[in-house]
Each structure stands twice: as C-alpha cells, then as structure tokens.
Amino acid sequence: MEKLLPTPPKKVAIFRALQIGDMLCAIPAIRAFKQAYPESQITLIGLPWAESLARRFHTYFSGFISFPGYPGLPEQAWQTDEVIPFLQQTQLQEFDLVLQMHGNGGIVNPMLSLLRTKQLAGFYEPGRYCPNPLLFTAYPEEGSEVRRMLRLMTFMGIELQGEHLEFPVFADEERAFEELRNRYGLQPKRYICIHPGARDNRRWWSSQNFARVADEIADQGYTIVLTGTDAEQETVRSVVTAMRNPVINLAGKTGLGTLAILIRQASMLLCNDTGVSHIAAAVKTPSVVIFLASDPKRWAPLDIHRHRIILPNESEHMAYVLHQVEQALIYGLGETEAYAVGMAGW
Numbered sequence: 001m002e003k004l005l006p007t008p009p010k011k012v013a014i015f016r017a018l019q020i021g022d023m024l025c026a027i028p029a030i031r032a033f034k035q036a037y038p039e040s041q042i043t044l045i046g047l048p049w050a051e052s053l054a055r056r057f058h059t060y061f062s063g064f065i066s067f068p069g070y071p072g073l074p075e076q077a078w079q080t081d082e083v084i085p086f087l088q089q090t091q092l093q094e095f096d097l098v099l100q101m102h103g104n105g106g107i108v109n110p111m112l113s114l115l116r117t118k119q120l121a122g123f124y125e126p127g128r129y130c131p132n133p134l135l136f137t138a139y140p141e142e143g144s145e146v147r148r149m150l151r152l153m154t155f156m157g158i159e160l161q162g163e164h165l166e167f168p169v170f171a172d173e174e175r176a177f178e179e180l181r182n183r184y185g186l187q188p189k190r191y192i193c194i195h196p197g198a199r200d201n202r203r204w205w206s207s208q209n210f211a212r213v214a215d216e217i218a219d220q221g222y223t224i225v226l227t228g229t230d231a232e233q234e235t236v237r238s239v240v241t242a243m244r245n246p247v248i249n250l251a252g253k254t255g256l257g258t259l260a261i262l263i264r265q266a267s268m269l270l271c272n273d274t275g276v277s278h279i280a281a282a283v284k285t286p287s288v289v290i291f292l293a294s295d296p297k298r299w300a301p302l303d304i305h306r307h308r309i310i311l312p313n314e315s316e317h318m319a320y321v322l323h324q325v326e327q328a329l330i331y332g333l334g335e336t337e338a339y340a341v342g343m344a345g346w
Contacts, residue, residue, distance in 0.1 A: 003157040004135065008037045009096035009119070015045045015112060016101045017067040017075060019199065020256070020275035021299070022145065023053055024165050024282060026101055027060075029149035031166070033099070034060045036158040043093065047076060052256070056168055065090060072107040091116045098122075101149060104139035105129075123152060145298050163302055167282035173257030177265075180258065184225075184248050188265040189333065191223035191248075193285075196239050197232030198274035202293035205272055205315060207235065211242035213270060216322055218245035222267065225250055227259060227276070268328045273299055281307060286332040288324050290315055306331055 012033075016026055023046070034042065043063035044054045054064040068082035069075070098115055100122025102108050109129050112120055121135035130136050137155040140148045146163050153160060180186065196210040214224045224243075228236045228251035236251035254262060263269050263276065264283035271277050271287065273294045280287040281301040289300065290310045301307035308324040315321065 001157050001159055003036065004121075005037075005097070005119070005156065009040055011043070011093060011095045011097075012037070012040045013043045013045050013065070013090070013093070013095045013098045013115075013117070014101055015067075015098060015108065015122075017046050017050075017069075017073070018102065019047070019075065020049075020053070021278040023050060024167065024275070024278040025145040025299075026149045027057065027166050028146055028161070028163050029101065029153050030057075030060050032150070032153045032158050032161045033156075035161050036153075043095070045090070045098075056170075056257070057166075059168075065093075070108065070111055087114055094118075099152070100136075101152065104141075105136075109136075121152075121156065142297070144300070144302060146302060148298075165278060165282035167260045167279055169257040169261055173255065173261060176255065176258045177261040180250070180254070180262070181265075184250075186223065186225070186248075186262075186265070189267050190221075191225050191266055192217050193225050193227055193263050193266040193269045193271075193276075194239070195227045195269065195271035195274070195276045197228045197235045197251075198272040200274075200293065203272045203274060203290075204235065205290040205292065207238035208242050209315070209318070209321075210239045210270070212318060213321060213325060214239065214247065215243055215245050217325065218243075218247075223248065225262065225266070227251060227254065227262065267332055268325070270325065277301065277307070286328040288321070288328050 041062040043065055044061045045065045045067050048066045051064045054061040068079040068086050069077060071078055095117040097119045098112055098117040100112055104125040105123050106125040106128050109124055109131055113131050120131045123139035124130040124136040126138050140151050150160055194210055194214050198204055218224050224247045226236045226239060226247055226249045230252040233251045236249060240247055240249055260279050260283055263280050263285050266285055269280040269285055269287040271289055273289055273291045277287055277289045287307045292312050296309050300309045308328055310321055
C-alpha cells in the first residue's frame, strides 16, 4: 500500500474536538496512523476535558492543545477572547501536518486553514471548501463512526491495525476501584452496571423502565450498580426511587478510569446511547444499549454478539428488552452459569 505521505511528518496535530464516545471511536484510526509513522509526535487538538484523554493515550499523543470553540459548532460555547491565542499557539507549533478528523469539515476546514500548517489533510464535504484535493477525501455519510475514521487512513495509504477500541487505565485508578469494590462488597462478574443518563436528554429511556429491568436482574441474584456523572445524579436517584430492590448508587463517585474498571469487572452494562457504551466496547463487557434519538448504524458497537441494541420501536416492549439483557449475560458468563442463577425463568 503506497502512502499518500511518503515522508514521515515529524509534528502532527489531530483535530477532533468532541466528547468521550466520539474520541474512543477515532482511536483505531489514530492507532493505525501512529503505527505507520511511529516517530511522529502527535498533538491532540480537542475540547478542554480531552487533555486527560491525551494523557491516557500517551502512547499515541505527545501533546495537547485546548480548542476554544468556533461559531456553528455545538460542543461548547464559543470563547471569543481565546480564539486568537489558540491560533497563535497552534501556529507557533509549526506542524508538518494537521489531520481534520472532526467531521465533514463544512465549518472547521476554513478555520484550520488559518493554522499555517505545512500540510492539511482530512475530510471535506463535497460542494464546500476543500483545502487540498490531493489530501482530502469526501466525508462518508454512512457507516459506523469507527469505520468512517478508518476510511481516512485507507485514503492515506495507511495499513489498518484493527477496528477494536481501547481504554487504558492508570495504577491509581485500579487502586480507587479496589477501594470501591471493598467498600461495597462488589464481586467481579456478579454485578450489573446501569447508566440511565446521557448528555442529550432526548436519548434518555425512562427511569421507570430502567428500574423495572434493574429489578428483574436483581431478582436473579445480581447486584445492581447505578453509574452516572455529577450532572446525572437526579436521573439516577429517580431510578433508585422507582426500584423495589436495594441498589448501589455510584453516580458522581467515580472518575472516568475507575468507571471503566467498574464496567470491565461487571457482567454487563445497560445504558442509553452515550459514551459509556463505547467504554464497554473497549473493555469487552457485554452491553445492551438503548437507541432513542441517534443513529445505531453510526454509533452502535461493532461486535453485534457481545453488544445488543434496542431501537425506539422496541424500547417499550419489556419482554424483548429483557430477552436482550438475558442474551448479553449468557454471552458474557456462559450459558451454564447464566442459567444456574435462574435466568431461564425470564
């Protein structure tokens, strides 16, 4: 496979100013790029929170630049007084290459052209501004997010290194999980994580539905662990209130890495379509993901056996949802053990 860039770029920036799930979906493409150009120093240009992600993926990223927002981008408010310092900081880096992996580029490609990089490559939207026809490919409007990002690598002549997601954790996060596990008596693979929130409330399945499924799972002998961010605590409490079984409420009590370990040790995850579903995919924990207001063809995990999705027209059919939960548990634990705890009665 002939590389589009035969001379390895020394200093590279990847622009992707999005949330955790979006970022994890780009890791297979970034992994391929780093494998193709192992000596390249890669800086992530992302939302402020993603500085921690750049540290987490230090085998891929060598630096981070915080993006202050831009008119038309919904991820954060536009910080007008920070735009000029951002452009100056980025220009001073004198990047050999900036990769636009944010999206179709309709809004951001003109902005990235101000960075004065030696080369700019990535996606563009046909009919709109394309910085360089030789280094830009049309943004794919169909397919999974992982595979959309990988198409850019294929276009650049870069050999792919698998579609699997990753989520490395630090030693202090492992220790924090052990403290949680001991405090709450959690037994690996004997508890279920349920994450009833999401950044976009249009994606929320009802608290009553989450509670009903949680009670059915608890009746089979599993411990129920509810997770969520600080902002989602009210949503989580509404599930607790609607349940008849005891539950462990860890909303707001875990950092991102500790949450990933918690999910890794769980029998399965039940959640809305939000970032934790991609964490479950990365740590290979079976999941059932409720899709109410987003495109499952784009955002559903690629492993359809380990991860199962519930579409809007299926989400109110509780027998169907419970069947998918049962199948996810059987996949993760093995049919013999799953039926040993009484699941055959569902």
